[in-house]
Amino acid sequence: MKNIRLLYILIMACLFNACSDYLDVVPDNVATIDNAFSDKTQAEKYLFTCYSFLPTIDHTEGNPGFYAGDEFWMFWPIPSGYSSSWDPYNIARGQQNRVRPLMNFWDGGNLTQPLWQGIRSCNIFLENVDKVRDLAPFMKSRWIAEAKFLKAYYHWYLLKLYGPIPIVDENLPISASSNEVRVKRKPVDEVVNYIIDLIDSTAEEGDDNAVLPNKIDNKTTELGRITKPIALAIKARILVTAASPLFNGNSDYANFNDSDGTPLFNASVSDEKWIRAVEACREAVEVCEQVGISLYEFNENIQGATDRIKTEMSIRNAVCEKWNPELIWGSVESGAPSRQIQLNAAANFDPNIISLAVSAHLAPTMRMAELFYTENGVPITEDKTWDYEKRFDLRTATAADSSLQEGYKTVGLHFNRELRFYADLAFDGAKWFMQNNTWDIQCKSGQPTGKKQSVLYSVTGYYAKKLVNWEMVISPGGGVSVEPYPWPIMRLADLYLLYAEALNETGDQVTALTYLNKVRKRAGLETVESAWANYSITPDKYQTKDGLREIIHQERLIELALEGHRFWDLRRWKKAALRLNTPIYGWDIIQEDYENYNRRVLLFDQKFNAPRDYFWPLSDGALIVNPNLVQNPGW
Incomplete structure (x- = not known):
């Protein structure tokens, strides 16, 4: 004893x-x-x-x-x-x-x-x-x-x-x-x-x-x-x-x-x-x-930078431009802020160089690709001019599809989307604008950006372009020059959207729309009122508290996409049990041809046990x- x-x-x-x-x-x-x-x-x-x-x-x-x-x-x-x-x-x-x-x-x-x-x-x-x-x-x-x-x-x-x-x-x-x-x-x-x-x-x-x-x-x-x-x-x-x-x-x-x-x-x-x-x-x-x-606006005069590219860079550099005017609080705690994230997010976009330092394994899910609006500023499930049912059908890009490679085939999901979609994500058939070049992203097996190693690749076929500073350079020897930036703990667009959310919940929809539209304007979109009235199958949605709440939530998930806020927002809204109990999909990245590559592959059947999993x-x-x-x- x-x-x-x-x-x-x-x-x-x-x-x-x-x-x-x-x-x-x-x-x-x-x-x-x-x-x-x-x-x-x-x-x-x-x-x-x-x-x-x-x-x-x-x-x-x-x-x-x-x-x-x-x-x-x-x-x-x-x-x-x-x-x-x-x-x-x-x-x-x-x-x-x-x-x-x-x-x-x-x-x-x-x-x-x-x-x-x-x-x-x-x-x-x-x-x-x-x-x-x-x-x-x-x-x-x-x-x-x-x-x-x-x-x-x-x-x-x-x-x-x-x-x-x-x-x-x-x-x-x-x-x-x-x-x-x-x-x-x-x-x-x-x-x-x-x-x-x-x-x-x-x-x-x-x-x-x-x-x-x-x-x-x-x-x-x-x-x-x-x-x-x-x-x-x-x-x-x-x-x-x-x-x-x-x-x-x-x-x-x-x-x-x-x-x-x-x-x-x-x-x-x-x-x-x-x-x-x-x-x-x-x-x-x-x-x-x-x-x-203030909300960041890209105003550099760069050769080849169209108004569309400048808007894309306003979106990207609101995160990646070092100490830009939109940043309220930036984290520098890791010593080399954002370096690891950039190396994990970037693709080997130069077809003549393979860098082992660029891992690309920070792979956005297909769910994120479906989140963004159409070019008309409404959800893809609501836009009466956008064919949601054929979003996985192959199409060939033309000269009018300026964010895609002309003559290249990709799915309808990647056509006629808002500029935050093209600013945030890269994929097979996309273009990646950097300070030193505009790179064609081609991800099928055997192509420059496709899977070549056992670990250094995107498992979904998507890349987090938004998180990579446009000054990154992959050198001929495979080394990578990374321009670090303080990670945005809080930026003004985040605060505006919090304000809009709180205003809507207290019944002040007019002022809520004012701050919501400030963020949309920087993204190159029409106002909520105009977009829903002209393109949505539910044109009056924004006129009710419940409808505007849904719009604000999606606007926030889009504007702050890939920045780590979605995890917390889904929890505080009590939407995690709905969103995190659905399958995770990507593209069939090991395929060589258009038809086989562009088919959905189940990566994981995710589960969320509510209310247990809302807290550690x-x-x-x-x-x-x-x-x-x-x-x-x-x-």
Whole structure:
């Protein structure tokens, strides 16, 4: 019996050591902390430590928005040693679990930051910054605001992954008892209010508030640091999410209670949440526009750049142009921002060079190709001039099809689509405009862009053109020159569409259409009113709240396609159970002729278990260490 008890103690000790960082709020290394705040230089280094926990959202294996949903697909099985983490792709394939949760931001893991440690670091900074002797008051105020925002953002990221979470407003003392350390999850509304209060304290001037700058003045050393427009835009995103069906009156979680019986979700729908979201969006839009943030327009005079190409480049460079005027918040956390994504997205578009550095395996699914509007700015299922039933029939491109290769055959799905379709995607028969050339994309077996290796290819036959900076050059030796750009965490088009969504939900369809049409105009489309009246089989659709909601949702999925937002939007709208329970298709990429290549191939029959899969599970280890935590429903 004694031996069994000893074995149990050893097992529990191992589990505790393995999981003790899951919610690490008790400071250690006190002497080291004192040294970290001995002067301004050391304190700023510690502030950068707080930044270092930002999720690497410009990395396909660190951001669930890429491979964990249905936006991209990848070959299977993945050879051993090819990828450092298969976690997001395994989530898409239904392999999430509670024993060793994939993409574990609660405890930390491979390419996933331990966000509770990030919160702990922010608290340490806020508790010790007063010790810094040579820190000017205005700089101290700004640094405090940055740390507060980061603490709010880490709580927010955990909330959208796990639902109700504990609130860690301050670190516990070293003398804290085990009961004090065993914190509980808080109701969703309480967590949201806490996060918003923190952000408000960084954006409002006053004696008790830290203040963020309106914009970055020292662009050499401070780009990527938090500003007031960033804080307000993220606040708007959080409140729109909190007002959305996943968090606003979600009856699926009506019986989801804490260990003491406290309801963690409010099952009653609140219209006030949308009103609050509208006000947050309005304030964010006003501040962004006041400091010069605007929708990007490509205005370079490049030989051969027609008006159509310039519109395409306005769409592409809204993402890829470094620090362009549309960018509200760009991530530079990975050190070489966007480099990995570009190499994974680009095709070997030069027919005379094969580069092993260009993998092309970040492959958009056929579902994404069907998402975009027709050239008339309405869905392909609604356009009365577009033949939806024959979308998979082969056609031959003519000179009038300027985004396609004249004389080349491809399916009807690729004809007469809006410019965001051609700006975002490349495919067999497409053209790829780059600064050094316009390349013909030909993907059938044996053709320049087709599959040549066991791993370096697009499994769907589509390429994420949108994510590749137009200055990329593949050199004769196979090397690749990549122009990095900060990954857009938030850009103005995103904020405009959040604003339109919130306005529609509060009954202001007129103003909602104003902001919706700003985004459409940059994409070269007519207004919603004109497009639906002239081309849709449901011409009055935009005149109702439900109809305009559907339009706004699709506009958002199109405008932000391939940027990792779809994963989160489908969840907050509670549409994931519908969209992620359908098959994933691609083209038959191993074929050599038009007819056989252009047939759909089933890649995976994807499943989504609702309501379980809307939130990540907590690990069994975390629940053993802290019995006060409750598991998410279904896990």
